[in-house]
Amino acid sequence: TADMDDISTQLQKLGLSQPPVFPGVQLFPQYNPVDVYRGYIIEQINRITSVEPSIINNAVAWTQDLKHGDLVLPVPALRLKGKKPDELAVEIANQFDCPIIEKPVADKTFVRFFFKPAPLAHLALRYALSQKTAYGFNPSLGLHDPSNPESGKKKLIVEYSSPNIAKEFHTGHLRSTIIGGFMVKLYSAAGWDTVSMNYLGDWGKQYGMLSQGFEKYGSEAELERDPIKHLNEVYVKINQDNAAEQKEAKRLAEKKDELEKLKNPPKPKKPAKGEAPPPEPKWTDEQERELQDVTAQLEKVQEDLVQKPSIDEKARRFFKRMSDGDQEALKYWQKFRDLSIEAYTHMYARLNIAFDDYSGESTVKQEDMDRAAEVLEKRGISEDSKGAVIVDLSKHGAPKLGKTLVRKKDGTSLYLTRDIAANYERYEKYHFDKMIYIVASQQDVHMAQFFKILELMGPPYSDVIAKCENISFGMVKDPHGQTMSTRKGTVVSLADSLDAAHEAMHEVMKKNADKYEQVQDPEATADTLAISAIMVQDYSGKMINNYNFDMDRMTSFEGDTGPYLQYSHARVCSMERKAAVPRHELENADYSLITAKEGIELVRALAQWPDVFLNTYKTREPVTVLTYLFKMTHLLSSCYDAKDTSNKNAKTMSVMYAESPEKKAALMALYDAARQVLANGMRLLGLKPVERM
Ligand code: ARG
Numbered sequence: 203t204a205d206m207d208d209i210s211t212q213l214q215k216l217g218l219s220q221p222p223v224f225p226g227v228q229l230f231p232q233y234n235p236v237d238v239y240r241g242y243i244i245e246q247i248n249r250i251t252s253v254e255p256s257i258i259n260n261a262v263a264w265t266q267d268l269k270h271g272d273l274v275l276p277v278p279a280l281r282l283k284g285k286k287p288d289e290l291a292v293e294i295a296n297q298f299d300c301p302i303i304e305k306p307v308a309d310k311t312f313v314r315f316f317f318k319p320a321p322l323a324h325l326a327l328r329y330a331l332s333q334k335t336a337y338g339f340n341p342s343l344g345l346h347d348p349s350n351p352e353s354g355k356k357k358l359i360v361e362y363s364s365p366n367i368a369k370e371f372h373t374g375h376l377r378s379t380i381i382g383g384f385m386v387k388l389y390s391a392a393g394w395d396t397v398s399m400n401y402l403g404d405w406g407k408q409y410g411m412l413s414q415g416f417e418k419y420g421s422e423a424e425l426e427r428d429p430i431k432h433l434n435e436v437y438v439k440i441n442q443d444n445a446a447e448q449k450e451a452k453r454l455a456e457k458k459d460e461l462e463k464l465k466n467p468p469k470p471k472k473p474a475k476g477e478a479p480p481p482e483p484k485w486t487d488e489q490e491r492e493l494q495d496v497t498a499q500l501e502k503v504q505e506d507l508v509q510k511p512s513i514d515e516k517a518r519r520f521f522k523r524m525s526d527g528d529q530e531a532l533k534y535w536q537k538f539r540d541l542s543i544e545a546y547t548h549m550y551a552r553l554n555i556a557f558d559d560y561s562g563e564s565t566v567k568q569e570d571m572d573r574a575a576e577v578l579e580k581r582g583i584s585e586d587s588k589g590a591v592i593v594d595l596s597k598h599g600a601p602k603l604g605k606t607l608v609r610k611k612d613g614t615s616l617y618l619t620r621d622i623a624a625n626y627e628r629y630e631k632y633h634f635d636k637m638i639y640i641v642a643s644q645q646d647v648h649m650a651q652f653f654k655i656l657e658l659m660g661p662p663y664s665d666v667i668a669k670c671e672n673i674s675f676g677m678v679k680d681p682h683g684q685t686m687s688t689r690k691g692t693v694v695s696l697a698d699s700l701d702a703a704h705e706a707m708h709e710v711m712k713k714n715a716d717k718y719e720q721v722q723d724p725e726a727t728a729d730t731l732a733i734s735a736i737m738v739q740d741y742s743g744k745m746i747n748n749y750n751f752d753m754d755r756m757t758s759f760e761g762d763t764g765p766y767l768q769y770s771h772a773r774v775c776s777m778e779r780k781a782a783v784p785r786h787e788l789e790n791a792d793y794s795l796i797t798a799k800e801g802i803e804l805v806r807a808l809a810q811w812p813d814v815f816l817n818t819y820k821t822r823e824p825v826t827v828l829t830y831l832f833k834m835t836h837l838l839s840s841c842y843d844a845k846d847t848s849n850k851n852a853k854t855m856s857v858m859y860a861e862s863p864e865k866k867a868a869l870m871a872l873y874d875a876a877r878q879v880l881a882n883g884m885r886l887l888g889l890k891p892v893e894r895m
Contacts (some may be wrong), residue, residue, distance in 0.1 A: 261280055679751065
């Protein structure tokens with residue numbers, strides 16, 4: 203590739219030939235400057251110790267902190283018998299010879315490698331400046347054979363977000379959306395062919411409920427205006443009615459029970475000798491009247507329930523009709539679904555996300571559920587239980603997963619049944635190499651049951667589920683670490699929290715009137731900042747951990763927040779506008795003029811970015827990227843303040859006060875490379891880097 207020619211030219215200037223490659227060792231010098239170094243290190247250590255290249259490659263690791271080296275070799279990992287590791291470390295350090303690496307440091311059983319600053323700057327900055335938005339990413343990883351570009355991309359389905367149409371789009375769905383969006387970006391950057399799939403909760407008895415509710419409380423106009431909100435309101439109201447109905451029946455039954463106990467009290471125990479017998483319980487005429495009254499009321503309620511079915515029963519029947527394809531029953535449902543998807547699409551666009559496939563529980567075909575049910579029965583996995591069908595997983599080697607219903611008495615399906623059938627349907631549609639489900643940890647049991655059942659079903663089902671993975675994530679709590687609940691009024695809807703964060707960011711922007719005037723579309727920028735705030739907060743810990751949704755903290759510019767990342771990016775952009783160094787000068791600058799230790803540290807950090815990407819591809823934790831970006835931006839900001847040791851007043855890394863045009867170009871190239879890496883990292887996380895704020 204052209205890139206590789208360029209790199210070879212750079213190396214030739216440094217007196218080196220092509221970066222070494224070894225059969226069976228996956229190095230990507232075309233994407234990763236550190237892999238150029240790995241090549242030379244492997245070559246040298248192989249020469250000194252005769253250990254196989256692949257073993258050396260696995261042994262060489264990167265460091266947590268640059269003060270421990272750019273790369274490190276723990277000598278025992280070479281698995282050489284007969285030699286003391288600390289002696290071998292000294293031997294390797296002494297015999298090592300590579301013009302772009304300092305003489306290695308033997309430190310007990312470690313050999314530490316420090317890359318020489320000037321050649322590193324020449325290499326790493328070139329990668330960043332020439333590969334631009336592609337720098338750091340490695341599109342070979344997703345190929346069927348990473349060493350053969352002709353081998354074709356592997357296909358990945360990520361199922362995420364998956365809200366329920368009637369219910370609120372809550373923070374759990376938001377997390378699934380954010381994490382899923384990240385997975386898609388990560389795998390695409392690694393060269394996979396990805397499909398974003400939304401599996402809507404758009405089927406089940408609750409749609410019988412919702413349709414009834416809409417008849418009673420719905421408004422076509424409201425539905426058109428804000429379908430998500432309106433359907434949720436309707437759903438809440440009809441559920442309240444349902445609860446009230448059931449509560450009344452329960453109250454009467456309890457009252458009757460109580461009165462009957464009073465009427466026929468349990469026989470008193472025989473009094474002990476010498477003790478007075480307990481007084482006869484009194485049963486008044488008035489109580490008798492009350493009992494008759496309550497009994498009559500209860501009978502009426504029960505009779506009503508038979509003649510006029512409860513809301514719950516009606517919902518069940520309604521859903522049965524929907525399942526049977528009754529057009530009349532389906533008419534609302536289709537409309538609810540279409541309008542909701544339209545509204546979701548808008549909201550996802552704000553988050554930088556677009557779905558390729560809106561599937562849903564409703565799209566799972568009856569025949570596929572029937573087919574799965576047949577397999578379950580034939581293979582003795584399911585059993586009959588009072589007319590319903592269950593699977594008792596404790597009988598199939600999974601005692602913790604217990605019993606679970608797969609078919610109701612009336613023949614209708616369940617959430618679980620639909621997941622089972624959908625899994626294979628998706629394979630038939632996409633022939634994926636991998637599928638990831640991003641689902642909240644509250645559903646771990648459900649997911650484990652559904653995976654286990656498909657595994658028990660045998661091929662082809664078990665082959666497909668073997669390609670699948672469930673990535674689960676923790677809960678979002680309120681700022682005090684308490685569980686959010688609708689009852690407590692602490693559940694924040696996505697729309698509300700986006701709006702609140704938007705307001706907060708807009709207020710901050712307005713404080714600097716001069717800058718504010720320069721921002722082209724302040725509303726859009728405030729929105730981008732708000733979304734960055736929310737996303738970065740979400741990414742700040744491991745996915746499986748819970749976190750507290752804290753508006754004040756996430757919208758702050760202090761500390762490791764989304765607004766801080768955006769600020770760092772906008773600051774470099776502003777510097778670039780002022781300095782106005784032409785692009786070709788950046789690309790051809792003499793990077794050896796970057797001599798301040800802060801600048802060298804930043805170069806070293808920028809060289810690490812492709813390795814950070816690679817590591818993120820392994821951990822699949824957005825926090826891996828985020829931690830690096832914050833570390834890098836801190837190094838960047840220490841460059842702005844760097845002072846010359848000989849002249850305490852001069853800012854040695856200031857572009858505006860650079861002592862020569864050459865120095866200015868070199869510094870600006872470094873800052874531009876940093877901006878590029880920051881932007882690439884932010885985009886990988888799904889953030890839109892802003893140029894002004
Ligand atoms: N709609 C579900 C909910 O909101 C999440 C769906 C998760 N995905 C799945 N295949 N079960 O709870």
